[in-house]
Amino acid sequence: MDPQLKKGLLDACVLAAIAREDAYGYRVTQEAVAMLGVSESALYPVLRRLEKQGCFETYSREYGGRLRKYYRITPFGLERLRESRMQLKEVSRVIDYIMQEKGKGEEQA
Amino acid sequence: MTQTEFMTQLANRLIDIPLEERRAALDFYNNYFQDARDEGRSDAEVIASLESPAQIAARIRAEFAFAQARRDPANPKNTGRVLAAVFGILSLPITVPAAIVVLALGIALTAVLLAFVLTAVGIVLACVGTAFLVGLNAAVLLVTGAGTGAMFPILLGMALMALGLTVLFATVFWLLLKLLARVIAWAGRGIYRLFAGNRKGEAK
Numbered sequence: 572m573d574p575q576l577k578k579g580l581l582d583a584c585v586l587a588a589i590a591r592e593d594a595y596g597y598r599v600t601q602e603a604v605a606m607l608g609v610s611e612s613a614l615y616p617v618l619r620r621l622e623k624q625g626c627f628e629t630y631s632r633e634y635g636g637r638l639r640k641y642y643r644i645t646p647f648g649l650e651r652l653r654e655s656r657m658q659l660k661e662v663s664r665v666i667d668y669i670m671q672e673k674g675k676g677e678e679q680a
Numbered sequence: 681m682t683q684t685e686f687m688t689q690l691a692n693r694l695i696d697i698p699l700e701e702r703r704a705a706l707d708f709y710n711n712y713f714q715d716a717r718d719e720g721r722s723d724a725e726v727i728a729s730l731e732s733p734a735q736i737a738a739r740i741r742a743e744f745a746f747a748q749a750r751r752d753p754a755n756p757k758n759t760g761r762v763l764a765a766v767f768g769i770l771s772l773p774i775t776v777p778a779a780i781v782v783l784a785l786g787i788a789l790t791a792v793l794l795a796f797v798l799t800a801v802g803i804v805l806a807c808v809g810t811a812f813l814v815g816l817n818a819a820v821l822l823v824t825g826a827g828t829g830a831m832f833p834i835l836l837g838m839a840l841m842a843l844g845l846t847v848l849f850a851t852v853f854w855l856l857l858k859l860l861a862r863v864i865a866w867a868g869r870g871i872y873r874l875f876a877g878n879r880k881g882e883a884k
Contacts, residue, residue, distance in 0.1 A: 610730070613739070615709070616740060619705070637711070
């Protein structure tokens with residue numbers, strides 16, 4: 572996938588993952604890597620930026636004798652996700668158009 | 681490289697960002713290693729799938745610079761941080777042509793900022809100098825008693841005018857510098873977002 576396209580989708584993917592359920596850094600990272608194929612270290616800056624912008628709040632829960640930091644989506648984060656979804660809906664119309672329309676050359680091949 | 685070595689290198693490269701930011705990043709990666717271990721991945725595997733500590737640090741510092749510039753966009757110090765982030769792209773895995781473009785743009789932005797500051801400082805210093813020398817002349821005339829002639833009020837007027845120009849230029853240049861700092865920070869952030877893409881990730 573084009574790196575620019577990927578970058579645009581990364582924020583939305585992270586928001587969507589955390590909106591579904593509270594998650595810790597490693598989990599969010601693995602999901603985004605599986606979905607978008609970005610480098611694992613691309614996730615921390617995104618998480619930190621969205622956290623600072625107020626999209627998530629964090630809390631710690633004990634796990635295996637240590638404290639694990641969980642991200643929980645805020646109303647502001649949900650609003651951002653809603654905006655992303657609306658934009659992507661428009662994009663998906665375009666994608667449908669590109670995918671369905673068969674060119675002359677393609678039919679012969 | 682072990683987890684400890686990795687974390688030490690990362691910490692060393694984050695030494696100049698505030699403690700809170702550094703701690704957040706180090707906590708994240710410490711937990712990252714532990715969570716990966718719980719899922720049966722070895723430290724070596726995790727390290728292989730992450731970027732180098734230098735590259736991770738470059739990304740963290742860039743995001744910190746943008747956050748600061750966002751909070752206080754007219755502060756030239758934050759613009760300096762953003763410019764450092766632009767040059768930091770060179771440590772990330774990008775293609776050679778992209779690196780050349782980034783280097784050129786980074787140098788151009790730095791040069792614009794530097795040229796403006798030097799010019800502004802030069803003009804303001806010239807005004808201060810003029811005010812001082814002409815004022816000194818007027819004072820000498822006054823002390824020697826020659827100041828009763830026509831020269832004293834003229835010199836005094838000139839000195840005051842130069843002083844006024846100093847204040848005027850200094851104010852205007854300061855406002856322009858804040859505007860320029862904002863524009864350059866904005867451009868720097870754009871360059872980073874455009875070029876700090878991840879070739880390694882793309883190849884996966």
